[in-house]
Structures are given as structure tokens and as C-alpha cells.
Amino acid sequence: MAGRKTVLEVLQGKAVFPPPIWLMRQAGRYLPEYRETRAKAGGFLDLCFNPDTAVEVTLQPIRRFGFDAAILFSDILVVPHALGRDLRFEEGLGPLMTPIAASEIERLDGSRFHEKLEPVYETVRRLKRDLPAETTLIGFSGAPWTVATYMIAGQGTPDQAPARLFAYRHPEAFAKLLALIADWSADYLVRQIEAGADALQIFDSWSGVLDEAAFQAACVAPVKRIVARVRESYPDVPIIGFPKGAGALYGGYREQTGVTALGLDWTVPLSQARHLQKAGPVQGNLDPLRLVAGGRALAEGIDRILDELGKGPLIFNLGHGITPETPVEHVEEMIARVRGRTKR
Numbered sequence: 655m656a657g658r659k660t661v662l663e664v665l666q667g668k669a670v671f672p673p674p675i676w677l678m679r680q681a682g683r684y685l686p687e688y689r690e691t692r693a694k695a696g697g698f699l700d701l702c703f704n705p706d707t708a709v710e711v712t713l714q715p716i717r718r719f720g721f722d723a724a725i726l727f728s729d730i731l732v733v734p735h736a737l738g739r740d741l742r743f744e745e746g747l748g749p750l751m752t753p754i755a756a757s758e759i760e761r762l763d764g765s766r767f768h769e770k771l772e773p774v775y776e777t778v779r780r781l782k783r784d785l786p787a788e789t790t791l792i793g794f795s796g797a798p799w800t801v802a803t804y805m806i807a808g809q810g811t812p813d814q815a816p817a818r819l820f821a822y823r824h825p826e827a828f829a830k831l832l833a834l835i836a837d838w839s840a841d842y843l844v845r846q847i848e849a850g851a852d853a854l855q856i857f858d859s860w861s862g863v864l865d866e867a868a869f870q871a872a873c874v875a876p877v878k879r880i881v882a883r884v885r886e887s888y889p890d891v892p893i894i895g896f897p898k899g900a901g902a903l904y905g906g907y908r909e910q911t912g913v914t915a916l917g918l919d920w921t922v923p924l925s926q927a928r929h930l931q932k933a934g935p936v937q938g939n940l941d942p943l944r945l946v947a948g949g950r951a952l953a954e955g956i957d958r959i960l961d962e963l964g965k966g967p968l969i970f971n972l973g974h975g976i977t978p979e980t981p982v983e984h985v986e987e988m989i990a991r992v993r994g995r996t997k998r
């Protein structure tokens with residue numbers, strides 16, 4: 655398959671077997687070489703905003719495992735950061751921001767947005783140059799709802815109660831916030847394509863905590879807005895939507911938002927996944943903890959996905975990011991098992 659970008663082929667609707675594979679959070683703390691670069695870089699944001707280190711950590715899992723796609727190394731929260739919100743990452747605590755008040759939304763300042771994100775664009779340009787011809791380069795942003803949850807709470811929370819309450823109490827300010835994030839994110843994604851990204855993924859990690867009406871307003875509508883705006887400039891760019899935890903609301907998400915492919919979390923039943931795959935490509939959906947456990951749990955999880963989804967357009971991935979405690983040998987086993995499969 656030398657020189658063929660198989661991830662792009664799947665995103666065009668083709669069934670490729672064995673399926674191409676990459677992992678969400680494939681550059682990260684489970685890799686000793688990442689921990690080494692991270693320790694030298696200083697803070698996590700320094701790692702993201704220095705093209706030398708951002709390129710290096712993006713390439714580490716490609717060199718080690720030969721994944722079929724590389725994902726730009728950055729974070730979804732660089733968008734609010736570039737809009738003037740403060741952002742820190744503290745060991746063991748995750749992201750910390752000053753919670754935004756409803757009255758501050760009108761004052762979000764995008765005057766230096768692209769200037770602040772220029773190191774990210776430079777990272778994409780260098781990756782485009784340095785990656786193997788067969789490796790698809792994926793750019794990304796957070797979906798407005800997921801980004802807004804961190805802006806409102808100022809930190810990770812178990813159920814995003816602060817953002818849900820904010821949405822009910824200040825519907826107009828909240829709608830304004832989502833629209834602003836959507837428009838800036840679309841411009842950010844367009845710049846990533848200009849710099850060389852082959853495909854995009856929109857991460858909506860907190861889709862699963864909303865009722866149906868709130869899901870439509872906070873997840874579907876803003877992602878639709880991003881997709882439409884990106885497609886004004888790049889009508890054909892493949893976009894993977896990942897509404898994690900959407901459950902029954904996965905049905906209709908592709909059609910309603912216009913995304914090309916659906917990223918499935920591990921709770922999506924494979925029978926439902928097969929149904930969703932009839933309308934286009936799917937990506938996923940191994941439970942990341944099967945990869946931590948290894949052995950039989952891992953083998954069975956892989957085989958079920960390949961048996962159920964291997965005949966259609968599938969990008970093999972986890973159902974969410976790889977966790978820091980994952981043994982590197984289990985990743986090697988997984989890749990060997992996926993790539994070693996010859997029949998469906």
C-alpha cells in the first residue's frame with residue numbers, strides 16, 4: 655500500500671481491509687519518548703506552541719508504530735486561549751481556566767487569533783513536509799459545546815453541570831458563545847487545511863450529557879455551522895465528527911451536521927454501528943481499557959469490530975483517547991492483530 659493514503663480512501667467511502675488504523679491521543683504519556691520531550695519542553699502549552707517539539711511528538715507514534723494517520727499535536731483549548739482566555743495545564747488536574755461570565759462573552763478578543771495560532775499552522779506545514787506519503791495528516795478542533803464546557807466551568811467536571819446550568823439560565827449569551835467558538839474554529843480549521851491537513855476531526859467529547867433538545871442546540875447546530883463554513887472554502891475536505899456518548903442521537907448526526915464520517919465511542923453497539931456505516935464511513939470503537947488489559951479482552955474486542963464493521967468503510971481506532979497506563983506492547987499487539995487479519 656506504499657504511497658496510498660488509506661485513511662483518505664476510507665473517508666471517500668471505500669472499504670479497505672485490513673482497515674487503516676490510528677489512535678486518538680496517540681501522542682501522549684504512555685510513550686516514554688513523549689514523556690522525555692514533555693519534560694524538556696517545560697509546560698504543556700510550550701510543547702504545543704513550539705513547532706520543533708509539536709512536530710517531534712506528532713511524529714513519535716508514526717515512527718514507532720507506522721500508524722496510517724498522524725494527528726496534529728495541539729489541544730482543543732488553544733482556541734479560547736487565542737481568544738484571550740487564560741489557560742494552564744497542571745499535572746494531575748488537567749486544564750484550568752478562569753470561568754467566563756455571561757457578560758464577558760461579547761468581549762472575547764479575536765484580534766490576535768491567527769497570530770497566536772501561527773505556531774500551530776507552522777507545525778502543520780512541517781508535518782506535511784516530513785510525514786511519509788501514505789500517512790494522512792489530520793487537523794482538529796474541539797466542538798463548540800465541549801470547548802464551552804471548559805470555558806464555563808474553568809476545569810474538567812464529571813457531568814458538565816456548570817455549562818448545562820449556564821445554558822439554561824443564559825440561553826442568549828450561551829448561543830452567542832457557541833456561535834463565536836464555531837466561527838473561530840472554522841477559520842482555524844481552514845488555516846490548518848491551507849497549511850496541509852488532509853482531513854479534519856471535530857471532538858465533541860461531552861456530547862453525552864445533554865438531553866435531546868440541548869444536544870440539537872449545543873452539539874448539532876454549532877458543528878453544522880463549522881462544517882458549512884469550512885466547506886465554503888474547501889467543499890471536499892473530509893471531516894470526522896466525534897460526538898462522544900451521543901447514544902441514540904448518533905442516528906441523524908451525520909446527515910444533520912454534514913460531517914463525512916462518524917467517530918464512534920465504545921458504548922455504540924456494533925449492530926447500530928453497522929447501520930450507521932450504511933450511510934458512510936465510521937471510525938472506532940475499541941474500549942481503551944481493553945487495550946490497557948491486553949490479552950483475551952483485547953483480542954476479542956478487535957475481532958468483534960473487524961467481524962462486524964470490516965466489510966464497510968472503517969477506520970480502526972479506540973472509542974476515546976489512549977490512557978497513560980497503556981503498555982506500549984499492547985499497542986504493538988493490537989496493530990499486528992488488525993493488520994494480520996486477511997479475511998472478514
Ligand code: CP3
Binds near residue numbers: 677698728729857
Ligand atoms: O490525539 C493526539 O495525539 C493529538 C493531541 C490532542 C491532545 N488533546 C493532547 C493532549 C488532542 C486531539 C486533544 C484533544 C482534547 N483536549 C480533547 C478532546 C478529546 C478528548 O480526549 O476528549 C479534550 C477534552 C481536551 C482537553 C484536555 N487536554 C484535557 C481534559 C486534558 C487533561 C487530561 C489529560 O490527559 O491529562 C488535556 C491535556 C492533554 N492534551 C494531554 C495531551 C497529550 C496531556 C498533557 C500532558 O502531557 O501532561
